[in-house]
Amino acid sequence: MAEAPPYSEKLKSWDRFEAERFSRKAPITTPYPFIDIEKPPEYRGIPHINPEKCIGCGACANVCPPDALIMEWDKEHGVKRLTYNAARCIRCARCIEVCPTGAMEPTTRFEIATNNKEDLVEVVEHKLAYCEDCDEYLDFTERQIEYVRNILPREIFHLYALEDRIKLTQEEKMRRTVVKLRETEGNIYSTFILLNTREGGEE
Amino acid sequence: MVTTRDLEAHFEFECKACENGHCSKADVEKILAERKGLKDFYETFKEHIRECKRMTYGQYMFVIDREILPEAVLWWHNHPEFKETHLSTAVGTDERPLNGKFAFIPFLNVQVEPLNMDGNYWVFLKTYMPADDPSFPSVAAKLPAALWIEREVKDLLGFNPINHPDPRRLILPEDWPEGVYPLRKDMDYKHSPITEPKTEYRPTPKDTSLVPMGPVHAGVEEPAHFRLFVKGEEIVDVDYRGFYSHRGIEKTGEGRLTYNQILFLAERICGICGYQHSVSYAMAVERLADVEIPDRARYIRTLLLELERIHNHLLWVGIAAHLVGYDTGFMHAWRIREPVMWLVERLTGNRKQYGMNIVGGVRRDLLDYRKEEVLKVVRQIREDTKKFLDIALNTNTFIKRAEGVGILPYKVAKAYSVLGPTARASGRKIDARLDQATKTAMAYNEVDFKVPVYKEGDVLARVLVRMDELFESIWIVEQLIDQMPGGNIMVPIGDLPEYEEALGFTEAHRGEVVHYVMTGEKNKVYRWKVRAPTYNNLPAIPEMLKGYHVADAPIIIASIDPCYSCTERVQFVDIKTRKVKVLTEAEFNELSIKHKGVF
Ligand code: SF4
Ligand code: SF4
Numbered sequence: 001m002a003e004a005p006p007y008s009e010k011l012k013s014w015d016r017f018e019a020e021r022f023s024r025k026a027p028i029t030t031p032y033p034f035i036d037i038e039k040p041p042e043y044r045g046i047p048h049i050n051p052e053k054c055i056g057c058g059a060c061a062n063v064c065p066p067d068a069l070i071m072e073w074d075k076e077h078g079v080k081r082l083t084y085n086a087a088r089c090i091r092c093a094r095c096i097e098v099c100p101t102g103a104m105e106p107t108t109r110f111e112i113a114t115n116n117k118e119d120l121v122e123v124v125e126h127k128l129a130y131c132e133d134c135d136e137y138l139d140f141t142e143r144q145i146e147y148v149r150n151i152l153p154r155e156i157f158h159l160y161a162l163e164d165r166i167k168l169t170q171e172e173k174m175r176r177t178v179v180k181l182r183e184t185e186g187n188i189y190s191t192f193i194l195l196n197t198r199e200g201g202e203e
Numbered sequence: 204m205v206t207t208r209d210l211e212a213h214f215e216f217e218c219k220a221c222e223n224g225h226c227s228k229a230d231v232e233k234i235l236a237e238r239k240g241l242k243d244f245y246e247t248f249k250e251h252i253r254e255c256k257r258m259t260y261g262q263y264m265f266v267i268d269r270e271i272l273p274e275a276v277l278w279w280h281n282h283p284e285f286k287e288t289h290l291s292t293a294v295g296t297d298e299r300p301l302n303g304k305f306a307f308i309p310f311l312n313v314q315v316e317p318l319n320m321d322g323n324y325w326v327f328l329k330t331y332m333p334a335d336d337p338s339f340p341s342v343a344a345k346l347p348a349a350l351w352i353e354r355e356v357k358d359l360l361g362f363n364p365i366n367h368p369d370p371r372r373l374i375l376p377e378d379w380p381e382g383v384y385p386l387r388k389d390m391d392y393k394h395s396p397i398t399e400p401k402t403e404y405r406p407t408p409k410d411t412s413l414v415p416m417g418p419v420h421a422g423v424e425e426p427a428h429f430r431l432f433v434k435g436e437e438i439v440d441v442d443y444r445g446f447y448s449h450r451g452i453e454k455t456g457e458g459r460l461t462y463n464q465i466l467f468l469a470e471r472i473c474g475i476c477g478y479q480h481s482v483s484y485a486m487a488v489e490r491l492a493d494v495e496i497p498d499r500a501r502y503i504r505t506l507l508l509e510l511e512r513i514h515n516h517l518l519w520v521g522i523a524a525h526l527v528g529y530d531t532g533f534m535h536a537w538r539i540r541e542p543v544m545w546l547v548e549r550l551t552g553n554r555k556q557y558g559m560n561i562v563g564g565v566r567r568d569l570l571d572y573r574k575e576e577v578l579k580v581v582r583q584i585r586e587d588t589k590k591f592l593d594i595a596l597n598t599n600t601f602i603k604r605a606e607g608v609g610i611l612p613y614k615v616a617k618a619y620s621v622l623g624p625t626a627r628a629s630g631r632k633i634d635a636r637l638d639q640a641t642k643t644a645m646a647y648n649e650v651d652f653k654v655p656v657y658k659e660g661d662v663l664a665r666v667l668v669r670m671d672e673l674f675e676s677i678w679i680v681e682q683l684i685d686q687m688p689g690g691n692i693m694v695p696i697g698d699l700p701e702y703e704e705a706l707g708f709t710e711a712h713r714g715e716v717v718h719y720v721m722t723g724e725k726n727k728v729y730r731w732k733v734r735a736p737t738y739n740n741l742p743a744i745p746e747m748l749k750g751y752h753v754a755d756a757p758i759i760i761a762s763i764d765p766c767y768s769c770t771e772r773v774q775f776v777d778i779k780t781r782k783v784k785v786l787t788e789a790e791f792n793e794l795s796i797k798h799k800g801v802f
Binding site for chain 2: 092
């Protein structure tokens with residue numbers, strides 16, 4: 001019996017359209033995870049909260065479809081806590097779109113498999129603003145107030161007397177409004193302006 | 204509902220039969236003359252029509268008496284002139300918080316003329332049922348296309364389709380207690396009754412043996428339980444039990460999700476045709492709000508839809524090859540498919556779940572330097588697929604297993620409202636891209652392509668239809684890149700109108716995907732219904748299996764490209780609007796009292 005040609009020789013005689021690529025290297029598969037895989041700059045990986053920039057406004061937690069971002073208040077300790085759980089995240093990047101300060105940063109990270117669930121969680125804690133008159137914490141953080149200070153023009157601060165009032169609780173603000181009202185003898189217009197100031201603080 | 208730019212006339216139209224007294228301002232005659240067939244329908248069922256309304260461009264609603272529901276549906280479905288008209292799906296809604304009634308709305312895709320985007324339209328046949336007797340005469344008794352949807356509303360809402368031929372459970376497990384209906388608004392979200400597990404299968408017919416196939420499909424790797432009744436090798440009858448992956452996500456969204464958040468959930472109904480769901484949902488909401496999205500957004504959406512179709516068809520042909528034992532074909536098909544995934548990762552930021560849509564447009568622009576890549580990739584795919592088909596269609600293993608197997612005759616396909624490539628392989632000339640006005644959300648009206656139709660109705664025809672479509676898709680992509688207009692990519696849509704209804708639809712690679720949205724108050728969604736194409740195709744499977752061998756069953760089942768998770772999604776988001784309203788009003792009152800106190 002004549003010796004059969006080796007298999008690799010047989011392969012060569014087949015008219016395979018990828019033959020020429022085949023001769024260079026295995027063309028289709030890569031030895032991932034042993035090599036780094038190319039990630040395009042457009043890739044949407046898991047987001048990351050930059051604690052330096054975050055002001056704790058909660059806009060991201062409001063838009064997050066699967067509740068991967070959660071905002072909690074701990075009024076006793078005066079803390080507002082933003083928790084990000086990568087295991088719930090669907091990487092839609094809505095949070096990145098809405099974050100007013102750019103604290104939600106896009107990354108190209110996608111390999112988040114781990115044997116410790118806690119690796120997947122990011123927590124950012126903020127100090128809540130404190131109203132000294134009422135001895136109580138406010139709903140918003142000190143940084144939020146700082147942020148409002150920076151973006152609102154000075155005139156508005158003056159117009160609404162914000163400087164004094166921004167760190168007060170709702171009740172205290174109202175109480176002061178009443179006082180003011182008594183002073184102005186029921187001038188409805190100025191009362192109206194003062195009431196509106198709530199909005200500025202909550203921004 | 205106000206008009207879109209394509210339609211010159213008219214706001215609402217309420218017909219003369221309505222009792223609410225808006226009639227004087229509506230020009231019924233003119234609106235009924237807008238599309239062919241509306242007038243005839245009106246004349247035929249005059250006494251039973253309570254109200255007529257034009258929902259949005261190309262979508263009309265008739266509120267009819269429940270007694271004539273089957274006749275009205277069949278009038279459309281079996282219309283002698285409009286051959287391809289079909290009962291697309293239906294939705295049941297608990298409208299008791301609004302008007303004390305239940306509502307059931309079958310949707311008909313009316314095909315005045317095949318592939319006529321401007322002539323064809325949707326008809327909603329809405330019928331109200333009193334809260335103490337939510338029953339209606341079953342359409343399914345006369346039309347198999349309604350079989351599943353009526354079982355579904357029976358399970359989830361407790362409606363009673365009188366004389367339904369197969370009133371078993373469809374979606375809920377058999378051990379779910381009687382009288383608990385998850386989609387009713389008074390069902391508590393946390394309520395989860397647990398009882399003894401039991402099953403309810405059809406008895407094995409006489410002189411046959413049972414071959415269970417499932418509960419996980421061998422090739423598609425998804426849960427579905429087929430029970431084949433065989434005589435020797437031959438399949439005589441089939442029973443199907445599915446909905447094992449029913450997730451009931453409706454309650455997750457209750458009262459919490461905004462319309463834009465639902466969009467991202469919608470995209471995740473399916474891991475394969477997710478973008479189709481996302482576009483359908485966005486389209487439904489845009490129709491409701493009557494916004495026109497910018498041209499560039501329409502083009503980008505269409506481009507991605509077509510790229511998705513290309514990768515889906517290649518994926519499917521690979522699985523088909525695998526199931527007939529031709530694994531070389533499987534490897535090649537998936538190798539050819541990979542560059543598409545690579546490409547969309549660069550265009551959208553992800554291989555799947557593109558996350559590109561937002562209601563009112565798209566979120567990312569198509570960067571110019573990626574355009575070249577798109578053309579390069581599709582060109583390469585065209586070459587590779589040609590070679591692949593050349594080999595595969597000359598491989599006997601493949602052809603012998605596919606030719607003349609699983610034949611679905613045209614009549615059966617029509618009776619079950621079979622959709623997509625499965626229908627086109629049986630000679631139905633339908634394609635939602637062209638036969639319905641997709642032009643407000645997509646750009647199919649501005650490109651040129653053919654819709655391949657085969658008559659054989661066997662597995663091979665389904666392969667060929669899909670492969671022809673793939674080349675058409677490549678051609679569409681090339682045109683889109685060439686014609687891509689500039690400009691904005693989204694428009695903000697602002698507040699949604701309350702209690703408006705509309706449909707959004709696309710032609711997924713399996714058939715038409717339909718999303719029905721009814722808005723509630725405060726930009727929430729009152730009712731969201733998703734109908735994946737497999738929902739219509741799967742009930743026809745027993746018809747395809749009968750008479751073939753057990754060994755053919757996997758490929759026949761796979762030939763419709765079933766996707767169980769989207770079919771079983773039932774991701775309705777139902778918002779307990781009533782509850783939300785009460786709460787917010789109470790809060791509001793509290794607040795105002797506080798303020799008054801201060802003053
Ligand atoms: S990327 Fe999406 S899912 Fe993830 S945290 Fe941001 S908003 Fe939530
Ligand atoms: S939106 Fe940005 S600033 Fe606001 S809480 Fe989230 S990460 Fe922080």
